[in-house]
Amino acid sequence: MLNPMDSVVAVNGRRYEVCPQHRAYRIPVAAEMLQLSRASVYTMIRSGAIRAVKFGRDWRIPAIEIERLLNGRPNPVETDEAS
Numbered sequence: 001m002l003n004p005m006d007s008v009v010a011v012n013g014r015r016y017e018v019c020p021q022h023r024a025y026r027i028p029v030a031a032e033m034l035q036l037s038r039a040s041v042y043t044m045i046r047s048g049a050i051r052a053v054k055f056g057r058d059w060r061i062p063a064i065e066i067e068r069l070l071n072g073r074p075n076p077v078e079t080d081e082a083s
Contacts, residue, residue, distance in 0.1 A: 024053065024060035034069055049075060 025033065031041045044050040045059060050069065052059045068075070 024062050025066060027059050027061070030061040030066060033066060051075070 027038055027041055031038045034041065036044075041050065041061075042059075045052045045061075050061060051065045052061045054060075
């Protein structure tokens, strides 16, 4: 869960709130928060390094995914060990 003290991120003088009220971010905002180019974010989405959801023609990155990336936590890998 998000800690209220960790929910504000400052990037290039702008403050972003990473909180449950913002369930997902558009690519340009997420790219700026992560200090990546938009092209890099799209590449990372295609490779599976960033989990994202497509709404119509637009992609959204969930707030929990932004938090994971900012905190440097690894991407959980789903394994099929039951088979």
